[in-house]
Amino acid sequence: MRVAIQGFRGSFHEVAARQYFGSTPALNACATFGELVAQVADGRADAGLMAIENSLAGSILPNYLLLERSDLIITGEVYLPIQQHLLALPGTALPEVRAVHSHPMALRQCGDYLSRFPQWQLVETEDTGLSARLLAERRPPGVAVVAGAQAAEAFGLHILARSINDDPNNYTRFLVVERAAAAQPVARPDKASLYFYTSHAPGQLARVLTLVASHSLNLSKLQSCPRPSQPWHYGFHADVEFEAPAQLAALLAELPAVTEELRVLGAYQRGSMVFGEELANERQADRKEASRLQL
Structure with a gap:
């Protein structure tokens, strides 16, 4: 397996990739996140691992735009403690x-x-x-x-x-992305990333959030991003957590009525704080289970 990462030997992307995938996959070092997405999209890499936010520095907004513009889907996430x-x-x-x-x-x-x-x-x-x-x-x-x-x-x-980061509890969240046509179904998903756009009118965003709450999903992330060629209009990236896939399905059935655009960027398992080969073995078992379900 080939995994594209942003960064080179000694980077935190390398550490996060080994935490998620283990020591077996080959890592394709990319100078930019755009190159990472391109490598996965054109098949030079089977998957990519890209940082999306840090608990101190905040969201990496250009990466949200890359997700919007690509046809890749999110199939996993990993949280890495960062000591600078x-x-x-x-x-x-x-x-x-x-x-x-x-x-x-x-x-x-x-x-x-x-x-x-x-x-x-x-x-x-x-x-x-x-x-x-x-x-x-x-x-x-x-x-x-x-x-x-x-x-x-x-x-x-x-x-x-040592440890010069502002807060000792410093974490970076990374997303695993794959081509939709090549990705296997994720076994036991309990989190999803959505992108939506509502009409530019009072109360429209509140209607979306009310629907999320009414289906008992936890909104763990809401990030606004500017819409190109539409000054002061914004789309929204939302991460929702759920106990059963039926909750997500029920929400998605109702969201089109209160949004003008809606995309599911991926449904996957919440990131674990388990480290190293143990996590990689977990993920390998999940992939085998997903393959069995597909058959």
């Missing part, structure tokens, strides 16, 4: 740091710590793991990076400061 560290070349002392490089989401997660050093230049990069690799290869003086412990180990960097 300040890494530097061995022998570098904290007073020698002049610039800090990392992905913008990583820098945002560490705003409180970084604000203590207003003299530091913050440089946004494509990826945490790539920042660490380039530091190890090019060895520029006075440069540090924000990345995880896996990047320090992979590239022989020294941890100058």
